[in-house]
Amino acid sequence: MKLHELKPGxxxxxxxxxxxxxxxxxxxxxxFPGSEVELILKAPLGDPYYLRIDGMPLCIRKDMAMQxxxxxxxxxIHGS
Amino acid sequence: MEVKVAxxxxxxxxxxxxxxxxxxxxxxxxxxxxxTVDRKTxxxxxxxxxxxxxxxxxxxxSIQPNSRDEEVVxxxxxxxxxxxxxxxxxxxxxxENLKRNLLLFTQIKDLGFPTVLAINMADQLPVKGIRIDLExxxxxxxxxxxxxxxxxxxxxxxxxxxxxxxxxxxxxxxLDLASVDETYFRSMDYKSWLTRSQGAVFEGVEPVSDGLSxxxxxxxxxxxxxxxxxxxxxxxxxxxxxxxxxxTGWQARADRLLTHRVWGYLIFFAVMMLVFQAIFSWxxxxxxxxxxxxxxxxxxxxxxxxxxKFTELLAEGVIPGIGGVVIFIPQIAIxxxxxxxxxxxxxxxxVVFLMDKLMRPFGLSGKSVVPLISGVACAIPAIMxxxxxxxxxxxxxxxxxxxFATCSARIPVYVIIISLVIPEQMVFGFIGLQGLVMTLMYxxxxxxxxxxxxxLKMVIKARSRxxxxxxxPPYRRPLLKNVLSTMVEKTxxxxxxxxxxxxxxxxxxxxxxSHGPASTFGKAEExxxxxxxxxxxxxxxxQDEIEGYKLRNSYIGILxxxxxxxxxxxxxxxxxxxxxxxxxxxxxVFVGNLATLxxxxxxxxxxxxxxxxxxxxxxxxxxxxxxxxxxxxLLLFYAFAMQCISTVAIMRRETNSWKWTFIxxxxxxxxxxxxxxxxxxxxx
Ligand SMILES: Nc1nc2c(ncn2[C@@H]2O[C@H](COP(=O)(O)OP(=O)(O)O)[C@@H](O)[C@H]2O)c(=O)[nH]1
Numbered sequence: 001m002k003l004h005e006l007k008p009g010x011x012x013x014x015x016x017x018x019x020x021x022x023x024x025x026x027x028x029x030x031x032f033p034g035s036e037v038e039l040i041l042k043a044p045l046g047d048p049y050y051l052r053i054d055g056m057p058l059c060i061r062k063d064m065a066m067q068x069x070x071x072x073x074x075x076x077i078h079g080s
Numbered sequence: 081m082e083v084k085v086a087x088x089x090x091x092x093x094x095x096x097x098x099x100x101x102x103x104x105x106x107x108x109x110x111x112x113x114x115x116t117v118d119r120k121t122x123x124x125x126x127x128x129x130x131x132x133x134x135x136x137x138x139x140x141x142s143i144q145p146n147s148r149d150e151e152v153v154x155x156x157x158x159x160x161x162x163x164x165x166x167x168x169x170x171x172x173x174x175x176e177n178l179k180r181n182l183l184l185f186t187q188i189k190d191l192g193f194p195t196v197l198a199i200n201m202a203d204q205l206p207v208k209g210i211r212i213d214l215e216x217x218x219x220x221x222x223x224x225x226x227x228x229x230x231x232x233x234x235x236x237x238x239x240x241x242x243x244x245x246x247x248x249x250x251x252x253x254x255l256d257l258a259s260v261d262e263t264y265f266r267s268m269d270y271k272s273w274l275t276r277s278q279g280a281v282f283e284g285v286e287p288v289s290d291g292l293s294x295x296x297x298x299x300x301x302x303x304x305x306x307x308x309x310x311x312x313x314x315x316x317x318x319x320x321x322x323x324x325x326x327x328t329g330w331q332a333r334a335d336r337l338l339t340h341r342v343w344g345y346l347i348f349f350a351v352m353m354l355v356f357q358a359i360f361s362w363x364x365x366x367x368x369x370x371x372x373x374x375x376x377x378x379x380x381x382x383x384x385x386x387x388x389k390f391t392e393l394l395a396e397g398v399i400p401g402i403g404g405v406v407i408f409i410p411q412i413a414i415x416x417x418x419x420x421x422x423x424x425x426x427x428x429x430x431v432v433f434l435m436d437k438l439m440r441p442f443g444l445s446g447k448s449v450v451p452l453i454s455g456v457a458c459a460i461p462a463i464m465x466x467x468x469x470x471x472x473x474x475x476x477x478x479x480x481x482x483x484f485a486t487c488s489a490r491i492p493v494y495v496i497i498i499s500l501v502i503p504e505q506m507v508f509g510f511i512g513l514q515g516l517v518m519t520l521m522y523x524x525x526x527x528x529x530x531x532x533x534x535x536l537k538m539v540i541k542a543r544s545r546x547x548x549x550x551x552x553p554p555y556r557r558p559l560l561k562n563v564l565s566t567m568v569e570k571t572x573x574x575x576x577x578x579x580x581x582x583x584x585x586x587x588x589x590x591x592x593x594s595h596g597p598a599s600t601f602g603k604a605e606e607x608x609x610x611x612x613x614x615x616x617x618x619x620x621x622x623q624d625e626i627e628g629y630k631l632r633n634s635y636i637g638i639l640x641x642x643x644x645x646x647x648x649x650x651x652x653x654x655x656x657x658x659x660x661x662x663x664x665x666x667x668x669v670f671v672g673n674l675a676t677l678x679x680x681x682x683x684x685x686x687x688x689x690x691x692x693x694x695x696x697x698x699x700x701x702x703x704x705x706x707x708x709x710x711x712x713x714l715l716l717f718y719a720f721a722m723q724c725i726s727t728v729a730i731m732r733r734e735t736n737s738w739k740w741t742f743i744x745x746x747x748x749x750x751x752x753x754x755x756x757x758x759x760x761x762x763x764x
Contacts, residue, residue, distance in 0.1 A: 019302045020295050023470070025549050028142040030180050032306045040332075044341035045437040048446070048548055055322075056177050057552035059433050064547055 001072060004065035006039040012070035022067055029058050083132045085243055088188060089172035090181050091139030092553040094200040097230035098172050099136040100565050126240040135164045143187045144278055148467035160283050168246040169193040174201040175210050182312045186254050190270045194249035195223055196242045202229040209323030216319040222250040231559060260307045261300060277301055331554055338430045348431060355418045356519045363410035371690060374403030393590060397676055401586025404672025405579045412488050413567045419457050420566040424558035429550060436548055442530050443537025445469060445548055448478040452529060455485030459727045463734055471546040477536045479734055480744050483727055484529035486522045489667040493718045494521055496671050499691055501711030524719055581666050586676045592636040593677060600633040651710040651760040667723050709763035713756040721752035
C-alpha cells in the first residue's frame with residue numbers, strides 16, 4: 001500500500017521510494033526503506049499529512065505520500 | 081588572532097538562543113536598510129585570552145543544497161577564502177530529534193572541520209524521559225560532546241572550554257565511503273564525491289568524471305544518506321534511550337486543536353486580529369506621551385535658546401523630525417514581539433501546515449505564509465525568509481507579493497490618517513472603529529498579495545515540481561531573552577536605519593522650506609502688507625498670512641507646486657505631494673515630513689501635536705485638507721505603492737533580476753495611483 005492510504009494513528013514501514021521522482025530532502029529527513037512511519041493527522045482539507053518518522057515529526061503533501069510504498073504494521077507482529 | 085566559530089544546525093534546535101547566550105548583545109546584524117548580509121556575527125570571550133567571532137548561519141538539514149538558505153551555508157563552509165570560513169564548527173542539536181540532527185553533524189565532520197557537538201535543551205531530558213550517555217557518544221563520534229541548555233545556562237562554560245580546545249579535535253571522517261559502494265568509492269574522498277554529486281567546488285580538489293547517469297548518482301546519494309542514518313542509529317542505540325511511557329499528551333491535543341478544520345482557522349484568525357489590534361491600541365498611550373513630550377521640547381527650545389537660524393532648525397526641523405521616528409518605537413517593538421512569539425512557540429509551523437492547501441491555487445505554498453506574516457513587520461527580512469522555499473516559481477511569486485503585506489513603516493501613515501478621518505466610535509459596543517479600519521487595511525494588503533499572486537501564477541511557468549517537506553517542532557515556551565533580543569535588535573535597526581534618512585530629509589525639508597528666491601520669498605512682508613492694505617487685519621492674522629506666503633514661495637513650495645499636478649487627481653495638496661514623494665525613500669518619513677512642513681514658520685510658539693496641526697490644515701475654500709476622500713485615497717496609495725528603496729534593493733538581490741524588480745515597482749505603484757484616484761473621486 002501507499003503512504004497516503006494510512007489512517008490517523010496507523011503505523012507502517014517504508015518499503016520503497018522512487019528517488020528519481022522524489023526530492024533527496026525526503027531521505028535526508030529520515031524517510032527511506034526501513035523507517036517506521038505513523039500518520040498523526042491530516043490537515044483540514046485532507047492535505048498535507050503530518051507524520052512521525054522514526055519518532056521525528058514531519059509534514060509532506062499528499063502527492064508525495066502517494067509515491068511512497070509502505071507496509072502496514074500491526075501491533076506486536078513486525079513486518080509480516 | 082581571532083578565532084572564527086560557525087554555528088550550524090537544523091532549524092529550531094535553538095541555534096539563535098545559543099548565539100544570543102554566547103554573544104550577549106554584542107551582535108551585529110546587517111539585515112536592514114542599506115547593507116544587507118545574511119549572517120549574524122558576534123563576539124565572545126573564552127577564558128582570558130581567546131577572542132572568538134561567532135557566526136550564526138541559517139538553519140539547514142543537510143549540506144546538499146535544496147534551497148537558497150542552504151547555499152548560503154555552503155558558500156561559507158566550502159570556500160576557504162570566504163570571510164566567514166570557520167576555524168571551528170559547533171553543530172547545535174537538541175535532545176529530542178538528535179537522530180535527524182546528527183545527519184548534518186556527520187557531514188560537517190567528514191568535511192574535515194574541527195567540530196564540537198552541542199546538544200541543546202538539556203532541561204527537557206527528564207520531561208521527555210530521555211537519557212544520553214555522553215561518554216559513549218563522544219567516543220563513538222570522536223568529538224567533544226557538550227550537553228547544554230540555554231534556558232538554564234547549563235553547560236555553557238563547558239561549551240566555551242570545548243571550543244577553545246579546537247586545535248586538538250580529531251578530524252578524521254566518520255563515514256567510510258567504501259561502505260556505501262565499495263567499487264565506486266575505492267579511490268574517492270568525501271570532497272571529491274561532493275564535487276561529483278552536487279557540483280561543489282573545493283580548492284585543490286579535481287572534478288571527477290565517471291560516466292554515471294544522473295539517476296545513478298542520485299541512487300548513490302540516497303545510499304550514502306541511508307548509510308549515515310544506519311551508522312547514527314548504531315551510535316544512538318548505545319548512547320541514547322527514550323522512555324516511551326512519558327506522555328506528551330498535551331502536545332498532541334494542542335496539535336489537534338490548532339489544526340482543527342474549524343477551530344484551527346478561527347484561532348489563526350483570532351491571533352492575527354489580536355496582533356493588529358494590539359499594535360493599534362496598546363501603543364496609543366506611550367505614543368501620545370512621546371508626541372506630547374516632543375512638542376514640549378520644541379516649544380522649550382525655541383523659548384529658551386536665543387532666537388536665530390540655529391534655534392529654528394532645531395525647533396522646526398530636527399526635533400519634529402526625530403519625534404516622527406521615536407513615536408513609532410512602541411508599535412515596532414510590539415509587532416516584533418508578536419512575530420518572535422509566533423516563531424519561537426512553534427505555532428508558525430502549524431500555520432504553514434494549515435494554510436498550504438489554501439495557498440496553492442495562488443501559486444504559493446504554505447511556506448509563503450511566513451514571509452507574508454513577517455512582511456507585516458518589514459518586507460526586507462520577509463523577502464529574505466522566502467529563501468527556504470525550494471521551488472523557484474513559488475519563491476519568486478512569494479517575493480513579488482510580499483511587499484503588499486502591511487509593513488510597520490506604513491503604520492505611522494495609517495495611524496495618523498485613520499485618527500484624522502475615521503471617527504472614534506465603537507461598533508457592536510466593544511470593537512473600536514479606528515482599530516477595525518486598521519485591521520481592514522491589513523486584510524487589504526493580504527488580499528492584494530493573493531490576487532497578484534494568482535495573476536502571476538498565470539504568467540510565470542513552472543520549471544520544477546513543487547513540494548513541501550517541513551518539520552513540526554514541539555510547542556515550546558518562548559525564551560524571554562530571545563523575544564527581548566529580537567525586539568531590541570529590530571527596533572534599534574529601525575531607529576538607526578530609518579532614523580538617519582528621516583533626520584536628513586527633515587533637515588533638508590526645513591532648509592528648503594525656510595529659504596526661497598530673493599525676488600518673492602525675500603519680499604514676503606512687503607508683498608503681503610501691500611496686498612492686504614486696507615483689509616484691517618490684526619497683527620496675528622497678518623503674521624499668519626506672511627508665513628503662508630513665505631512657505632508657498634520657498635524652494636519647497638516651488639517644488640511642491642511643480643509636482644502637485646501629478647497628485648492632484650488623488651486629492652493631495654502640494655504639502656502632501658512632497659511628503660508622498662519623499663516617502664519613496666522610506667514610507668516612515670511621511671509623518672515626520674508633514675510635521676516638519678507644518679511646523680515651519682510656527683516658531684514653535686504653541687506646542688501643537690502633529691495630529692492637531694494636520695486637523696487644522698484648510699484648503700483655500702476653508703474645507704479640511706484631511707477629509708474622508710483624501711484620507712482614504714492616501715490609505716490606498718500607501719497600501720499598494722512600492723515605496724521603499726531598501727525593498728527595491730533587496731528584491732534586485734534576491735531575484736537577481738532587474739526585470740522582475742521593475743515589474744514589481746510599476747505594477748504596485750500603478751495600482752496605488754489608480755485605486756487612490758478612484759477612491760478620491762468616488763468619495764469627493
Ligand atoms: N526547553 C528549552 N527550550 C529552548 C532552549 N533553547 C531554545 N529553546 C527554545 O527553542 C525554540 C527555538 O529556538 P531558536 O533559538 O529560535 O532556534 P533556531 O531556530 O535554531 O534558531 C524557542 O522556542 C526557544 O525558546 C533550551 O535550552 N531549552
